[in-house]
Amino acid sequence: MIILDSGRVIDPANRIDGTRTVLIDGDHVREVREQAATPAEKLVHQVIDCRNRWVLPGLVDLHVHLREPGEEGKETIATGAHAAAAGGVTTLVAMPNTRPVCDSAAVARFVAARGREAGFARVVPAGAITRGSLGEQLADMAELKEAGCVCVTDDGRPVMSAGVMRRALEYASDLGLPVMVHAEDLTLSSGGAMNEGPVATRLGLPGVPAAAEVTMVQRDLLLAEMFGARLHVAHVSAAGSVRAIREAKERGVRVTAEATPHHLVLTDDAVAGGTPGSTGQPAAEPYDTHAKMSPPLRSESDRKAVVAALADGTIDAIATDHAPHGPLDKQVEFVQAANGVIGLETALALTLGLVRAGELPLTRALERLTAGPARCFALPYGTLTAGAPADVIVVDADREWKVDPQRFHSKSRNSPFTGWTLRGKVTKTFVAGKLVHEEGK
Numbered sequence: 001m002i003i004l005d006s007g008r009v010i011d012p013a014n015r016i017d018g019t020r021t022v023l024i025d026g027d028h029v030r031e032v033r034e035q036a037a038t039p040a041e042k043l044v045h046q047v048i049d050c051r052n053r054w055v056l057p058g059l060v061d062l063h064v065h066l067r068e069p070g071e072e073g074k075e076t077i078a079t080g081a082h083a084a085a086a087g088g089v090t091t092l093v094a095m096p097n098t099r100p101v102c103d104s105a106a107v108a109r110f111v112a113a114r115g116r117e118a119g120f121a122r123v124v125p126a127g128a129i130t131r132g133s134l135g136e137q138l139a140d141m142a143e144l145k146e147a148g149c150v151c152v153t154d155d156g157r158p159v160m161s162a163g164v165m166r167r168a169l170e171y172a173s174d175l176g177l178p179v180m181v182h183a184e185d186l187t188l189s190s191g192g193a194m195n196e197g198p199v200a201t202r203l204g205l206p207g208v209p210a211a212a213e214v215t216m217v218q219r220d221l222l223l224a225e226m227f228g229a230r231l232h233v234a235h236v237s238a239a240g241s242v243r244a245i246r247e248a249k250e251r252g253v254r255v256t257a258e259a260t261p262h263h264l265v266l267t268d269d270a271v272a273g274g275t276p277g278s279t280g281q282p283a284a285e286p287y288d289t290h291a292k293m294s295p296p297l298r299s300e301s302d303r304k305a306v307v308a309a310l311a312d313g314t315i316d317a318i319a320t321d322h323a324p325h326g327p328l329d330k331q332v333e334f335v336q337a338a339n340g341v342i343g344l345e346t347a348l349a350l351t352l353g354l355v356r357a358g359e360l361p362l363t364r365a366l367e368r369l370t371a372g373p374a375r376c377f378a379l380p381y382g383t384l385t386a387g388a389p390a391d392v393i394v395v396d397a398d399r400e401w402k403v404d405p406q407r408f409h410s411k412s413r414n415s416p417f418t419g420w421t422l423r424g425k426v427t428k429t430f431v432a433g434k435l436v437h438e439e440g441k
């Protein structure tokens with residue numbers, strides 16, 4: 001047995017926040033108890049002193065782009081999973097916009113097998129909604145489910161045809177698969193490079209209006225309501241989307257949603273080189289392509305609405321949208337640059353920053369990183385309940401560290417938080433009772 005002795009255990013699923021000792025027996029949690037490790041236990045078991053540490057369920061990240069197969073120069077399943085372990089993420093859902101797209105059992109099985117081989121985290125594949133994610137013909141979702149996919153999504157692009165979306169929702173609903181949507185009306189967004197608004201005007205960059213997201217969220221909520229499917233809205237960025245999801249939930253529509261740490265912490269001002277006033281973090285360069293992603297960073301009132309939605313449960317999960325890109329895609333003119341930022345190794349510390357700033361209560365924030373996302377896709381992770389898989393992290397919550405992507409385990413360096421001083425570092429990560437990452441090693 002491994003005994004994590006006398007840490008501050010926070011397990012939101014079981015409403016635990018206090019000094020506890022966690023017993024890991026093989027691949028599962030045996031018990032979380034108040035009594036510290038006994039002298040007898042110290043003789044026979046591996047006892048890890050967790051005083052002055054937090055002990056949490058491993059994080060569950062519903063939205064991660066690994067670039068394998070196809071773009072292994074940006075990330076492989078192994079490097080992405082290693083970055084996950086370093087960031088405390090023990091389960092990740094791998095997005096299907098690889099080359100080839102994960103629209104067949106062959107690719108889904110390959111991703112899952114490579115994940116198991118790497119061993120750093122549970123790598124769970126997401127399948128495509130449509131073949132090649134082209135938005136035209138439905139993928140064979142039954143086959144994808146059989147191969148282990150926990151949801152379907154064409155993430156990176158929307159399903160523009162409402163008719164195709166309707167059929168997709170019906171098909172997925174028969175299979176009990178949630179449909180994750182990248183809500184973006186391309187007729188409103190195309191040509192845009194950042195959020196439409198005063199900052200874009202000042203910088204002379206073409207804008208993507210919030211309406212590009214909100215109209216598609218509205219459409220998909222309506223279709224999900226009428227055709228009874230489970231909808232999951234990816235990377236919510238706009239206040240209007242929050243309002244629509246909140247109202248739909250009140251009506252009983254089966255919808256869940258996620259937000260990314262970058263949309264929780266940054267605004268479109270970051271494209272002009274600014275950071276929110278209170279963070280005290282270094283400013284970036286204007287036109288920094290590390291502030292470019294899809295959906296784009298929005299206004300301060302959008303950011304506040306997304307944070308509030310996370311606090312009140314309208315948004316269920318924090319998901320990174322970890323999107324590795326190399327210099328060829330990022331060290332170019334802003335309009336030409338690829339969308340996306342990496343996030344696995346900064347998500348926890350950025351979330352704790354929001355807690356310290358008084359924007360989110362601690363247990364709520366941790367719930368949205370663990371049990372909340374697990375609930376969205378009915379995954380058996382994100383909790384320390386006795387008998388649950390032993391995915392556990394040990395965190396030094398006070399440790400200050402400077403973000404230096406050169407030291408990341410990810411193959412890519414495209415973080416908008418380079419140079420920021422964050423607090424909170426994962427010191428140990430266990431997956432199925434196995435130590436997969438140790439700080440400084």
Ligand code: DOR
Nearest residue numbers: 065156293294323339340
């Ligand atoms: O910023 C993004 N990057 N948004 C997406 O939807 C896709 C992702 C990617 O694959 O790079």
Ligand code: ZN
Nearest residue numbers: 155156182234
């Ligand atoms: Zn997306």
